[in-house]
Amino acid sequence: MTDNEKFDMFDEEGSEITNENKPGEIKKPESLLDALEINISDPERRTTTKGSLKMQETYIVYMIESKPRDLENIDPMLEEVTAVWRRYSEFELLRNYLIVSYPAIVMPPLPEKRTTFIWTKISTDTFDPEFLERRRVGLEVFLRRICGFPKRDEIVMAFLKQEEGWRETVMATGYQAKADSWLRTINASMRVKQPDSSFEELKDYATEMQSGIAAVLKARSKIADRIYGLFKIHANYSRIFKDWGAIEDPKMADALRKVSLELEKMSSSIDLLMEEEELYAEQLKEYHNFASSLKSIVKKHEALQYDVEYVESQLMSAHVEKKQVSSGVDKGFNFGGMRAKLFGGDTPEQKEIKLAKIDENIHMLEQSAETKRTAASTFSSEAKEEILQFKRRKQADLWEILTNYVILQIKMSKETKATWTRFKAAIQAA
Known part of the structure; x- marks a missing residue:
């Protein structure tokens, strides 16, 4: 992705990812x-x-x-x-x-x-x-x-x-030491003054995705409970028709036994159907948990941004201090200013030593600031590319999960209809 391309981590129309080889080139496993x-x-x-x-x-x-x-x-x-x-x-x-x-x-x-x-x-x-x-x-x-x-x-x-x-x-x-360092920095990340708008949007997106999937899963659970109970109650009907068949003439008794078997099969079939549906729910729940990973990326970016802002603040203070020492004017109340008024200012030699130390500190802070800016920029670029890849995987996975769920519901309805069709045929044959 070039700098001129507009980054939109929420654009659901991601381009296809291809891995084509040149003619005659042997494909080497990438992962x-x-x-x-x-x-x-x-x-x-x-x-x-x-x-x-x-x-x-x-x-x-x-x-x-x-x-x-x-x-x-x-x-x-x-x-x-x-x-x-x-x-x-x-x-x-x-x-x-x-x-x-x-x-x-x-x-x-x-x-x-x-x-x-x-x-x-x-x-x-x-x-x-x-x-x-x-x-x-x-x-x-x-x-x-x-x-x-x-x-x-x-x-x-x-x-x-x-x-x-x-x-x-x-x-x-030594990964644990790095993890502890991350945690200490992330705890301070709430004080970021200029958060990246794209990562703020990502945080909101993760929260909404998590709550949306949770609502879908809860609704599915309620519907599944009702369907399961509806199927299982047909076992009672099965027993009733079986007992009824025991007092009828042979032809009607045979029809009622067939009806009883059909209803028993219908009652038992829901177990496998619910097991399959639960599998799709588990796959959907994975994306509910993925939201926490997205939020973690936001926190890491905030931590890096906080590092940049903190060093830049120190650098700004160092430049102010240099200006004050150079001009001999110390604005605001401090012990250094009081000492200068009581005992006189620094000698030229003392001022030169102070400026040298300040320049050295400024040089170190500039290097540190550049290092931290680079780290934050690199992380931001890598994270945005990874989020785009995640979006494409999510789009494909959710399409498959929801399509399979719809197919399962259609299958369930067709099997129920077939049961009642056989029920009707058995009764009419009597």
Whole structure:
């Protein structure tokens, strides 16, 4: 994107992203996901004994399998098919490392440790099989998204390949010190005097997207509950028609038994349909959580902007001080001015020494200001490009999610209509 192009991170008509090669050129994988097929499977419950008191800890691990998509021209480091076991806490550690190492990236969210939203009926038991399956799918989506980043990171590579000692490898990067520094700066970022309007718009957009998706999910949950109850009540009708058939003549009894079976099938079919619908809700919930990543980018930009403003303020003060020392006029009340009035001003030699120190300080502040401006500008450019990429992914993902949801509702209606059509045919045949 050139400087002359108008940046609009909210323009939903993003241009298509293509990756075309020149004739005869061999396509090289741009990301780990281009090179590897990555799957997470087999959640496994484990128990270990810790400490001198021999207290037991029970936790879940997930198997990450990675294998090359194409053995031709593949990186030798990726040729081997591997399987490693990872805990949820290791996924958290990986995400925290990536947030610090690549602050401009809209970081994909992790699935929750436990169910925290009212629109889902999934059990809050972290060892419940249904809950573990939801989390497995969420972790797989997260891992595939970060492996789809164009930049290959050695820590991500080790996450896929190195089971033993991976935590130590991450901690050796010193990312935690950088994270602590970010937090200290972000706490001061609310005092930014001249916020970037595009990032202010991004903050508002993230808030509105989050509240909008939350409202959709809550409405869907209410509708799903009603539909589920409506389908399940047909099991009662099934029993009634079955009992009724027991007192009728053979022909009518046969028709009523058919009706009973149709209604029983209808009642049971909702379980699979709701499971499929819940999957789409989970995919939509991911974008609810993505809003927090967008807000995090805004906070990081504010922190960088605060650094720039703070150094520029110090620089301005240093220039004022130099002017006062040079002119010998000290405006305002201060102890230096009082001393000059009581005991006389500085000698030419003292003034020269002061000016030299002030010039040195100004030079250091100018260098610091330039460094911080460059850091803020670089972050802003990278973040805006990443937000545009996020917007394109979001547009494609939401289109697919909502289209699949509509198709599911049509499928549900068609199956219901077919049930009542067979009901009518059975009764008319009697």
